[in-house]
Amino acid sequence: MKENNTIINRLRKSIIPIASSFITLFAVGACSSDFLDVIPDNVATIDNAFKLRNEAEKYLFTCYSYLPKDGSIYHNPGFLGGDEIWIPYKTSITSDVFEIARGSQRRANPYFNVWDGNYSGGGPGDNYRLFTGIRHCNIFLENVTDESKVPDLNAAERQRWIGEVEFLKAYYHFYLLRMYGPIPLMKTNIPIDAPENQINVKRQPVDECVSYIADLLDTATAKLPEDNALVPTTEAGRITKTIALSVKAKLLLMAASPLFNGNNDYATLVNKDGTPLFNATYDANKWKLAADAALAAIQSAEANGKSLYVFPQSPFTLSAGTMTQMSIRQAVCERWNSEIIWGNSNSQTSDIQKLAMPPLDPAHNHNDARKILSPPLKLARMFYSKNGVPINEDKTLDFSNDTKLRVATNAERFNIKEGFVTARINFDREPRFYADLSFDGGVWYKYDSPSKSDDGTVWGLKGKFGDPAGASHSFHMNVTGYFIKKLVDWNQITYTTGGSFYKGYAWPEIRLADLYLMYAEALNESEGPSATVYQYLDRIRTRAGLAGVVESWTNFSSNPSKPTTQTGLRDIIQRERLIELAFEGHRFWDLKRWKLATQNLNAPITGWNIKGTDQTSYYQEVTVSQQQFIGPRDYFWPIPESAMIQNPNLVQNLGW
Structure with missing residues (x-):
């Protein structure tokens, strides 16, 4: 080596x-x-x-x-290495991490090579040599x-x-x-x-x-030290006892998951002396260890005053729905808020906000609101209905033709501009859908909204070709028709004369919601469904403006007994995690540790027809790209060829 x-x-x-x-x-x-x-x-x-x-x-x-620097799309493979965010290829930015999502990873000089650091990140910042x-x-x-x-x-x-x-x-x-x-x-x-x-x-x-x-x-x-022992003005970001406990919980959850726990796909990966590097025997006790570790981290966090973030009363007049959305958005963006377990101050976030933010007015500068971070249509479909269940399970709402056009009414004005025609998929969705995403016709409430209220003149996104957020710019374009609102602080101010101000925040490596979801997952795997599992899931759902798991599935799902079985609850927990932590870089790693990457990262990336100039031509689902993920090879990075040559005792990962 x-x-x-x-x-x-x-x-x-x-x-x-x-x-x-x-x-x-x-x-x-x-x-x-x-x-x-x-x-x-x-x-x-x-x-x-x-x-x-x-x-x-x-x-x-x-x-x-x-x-x-996990708050950077150049240096966090969780952003552009999977299927959560797509970007225009080699136009607005060039990212080597994006080559992984496109199926171009290689053994010689691998993309995002942190083994010896010999890679070009495709963006600003030092290479990692861990x-x-x-x-x-x-x-x-x-x-x-x-x-x-x-x-x-x-x-x-x-x-x-x-x-x-x-x-x-x-x-x-x-x-x-x-x-x-x-x-x-x-x-x-x-x-x-x-x-x-x-x-x-x-x-x-x-x-x-x-x-x-x-x-x-x-x-x-x-x-x-305990979190409470830190001096907030001078020591924010330093490692604490709760951070260490939380990383241990994350480590043990990963170790208990299918990729590492009894993975027969890697049974043949052995050292040159014959030592197996993966234990092919499943160990159920690993889930118990993970649950215990997550609970210890939660208890430490709560003893130090950590709690799920709730947006404080604003000086502006805001509806209850907007207040819920602001709690969801600002749980990520509000500096050092009560939910942040570990804020990584080594990672600035102004750049990612600029890449997520769309122009909301013809006068807004495309260089300062580049709008290129584009969630695929399947991510929009992932969020629940307003009843808190998957849209394909909701027995009271029909999403079978989710591209069908519909006119927004006055009752829907807090989420969609009144009178706007948009796709059925954008109606009747849970608060996290509207907090995390924006779309053609979607309301984007922020500090400088013209009326200072959400019930009046507010910013609305227009995304068709030729519109302010449309794909008519030569370099900065959104390729799916969905935009990430979650990562942009509500204090962002767009100046009509050109230019934007972004209030930076330390990247939230771990939030309390993450710990709750880790505990619920590990407890369900070790003990099965229980009141405690429901309790920790429902804490997150309550903040998200939803009823509890059992209540929602009983009243609205075509599969009401789903939360009562370990398999059914596993599916619910995984989806809850993918929704709650969407666009924070977790999905890529979670799909891998669950061994679900092969089925998810081989699906096509689709979106709206961004060249469409009217509602008929725009609202056509088109394929942006066809992903390729080869299992079991792509579950792990290749060790660089140079390291293999320098150290003859190393063995290469399977498939490379």
Whole structure:
């Protein structure tokens, strides 16, 4: 492995590249004196790096700097690597991650290669080299755990820093495990004079990887502060006990899922010495461990005052439905709100808002509201009806011809402009549909809405060819006819003279709603349907303006007994998760761990005919692209050929 051979020589006693391009990690939503709001100077040697607290803190910054920028479509494969968001190909932007969704992943110089970092992300920002990040973490831990070093660092702060870096080391291992499957475990840095058999490390079995990462998270948790102990104005974004517990829950949920738990498709993946890297025997107890971990994270979060976000009373007059939608939207966009478990300040969000936002007026600038992030029509169909059940199950509403045209009435004015003709699929939908998405004729309520109210003159989207949000721009166009409202802060202001202002927020890596859904899923798999499973699902549904699971299915579904069986409730939980966390980068990973990617990522990407100029020509379902996902190959990234050549002990993932 390149990292094992060359980084040692580079870092052991020579110049250490301490993130010269490191961004101000914790600047979002806080003052200029924030923790880590410093660009560190280069440090000549490792010895000098740990002589005093000030220099050691700069090395702590380096360990943080490898956190993936998950709020960027260029650097989060969950956005453009699957089927949740489509973009025009090589026009407005170029993204290497999008090549994965298009079926173009390759073994030589893979797209989004975080193994050794030799890839072009296709956008702004540094390449990820997560094994290098782990190496920096090991260097930090080796030195800061030595109490003879950094003598001006007090004991409490020393323990906290050690806990933070132990967490980061565990998280970088988790990130690699999720992408590549079994990985080498870099528990300590390999000495410069180590024999070749130690330098050429092997991949370790999945269960061993999970155990190591979980144990490291436990070790870190004991040293980390409670969320309530942080100073909000200066320490927002630093790792806490609740964050570590939540990542452990995410790790164990993944380990219990079909991709990692008894996956016979990978039974033949073995090391060169014959060691199996996947345990082909299903272990039901892994779901129990995942449930326990999720509950521990929830209890920690709630003890620290975390709760599902509810939009506060606005100075403007808003209907109850709009207030519900604002709670859904701002759970993501409101800075450091009560629901955010982990806000990643290493990832800014102004760019993704600009790429999601459409022009709502002819005077709005297409360069500042590019509208290119395009959910496929199947994502629009995924959301529930207004009765809280799938549209193909709702026995009281007919969605059999969901492309049929219909005129919006006064009663529907808070969601669709009154008198507008649009497709049947856009009517009678749940609040999350209108909170997350916009469409031709859809209302887009935000801070600068002309009437300062949702019952008057409000922004409405027009998406046909030649309209403000239509596909007539040479580069910036939406390719499906659906637009992402969820990721754009309601404070976004579009100036009619050109230009937009976007209020940035730290990317929400984990929300409390995610923990509730993890717990419900693991509990259903380990124990089956129960009042507790319904309780945690219904907490999320209540915030989303829906009745509870049992009530909704009993009253409105053609399959009323569905929530009473483990299989039926599994389907409900999975769909609930895909809806609640839509457009946050989770769907890609969830479809993989559930082993549902083969059926979902081979379906065509469809949308409206964006070249249509009137309602008849526009509302025709057309195929934008035909995806290809080859299983089991595409469930994991290929290990780069260069790494395979440099380390003869590595074995390649199946199919590559």
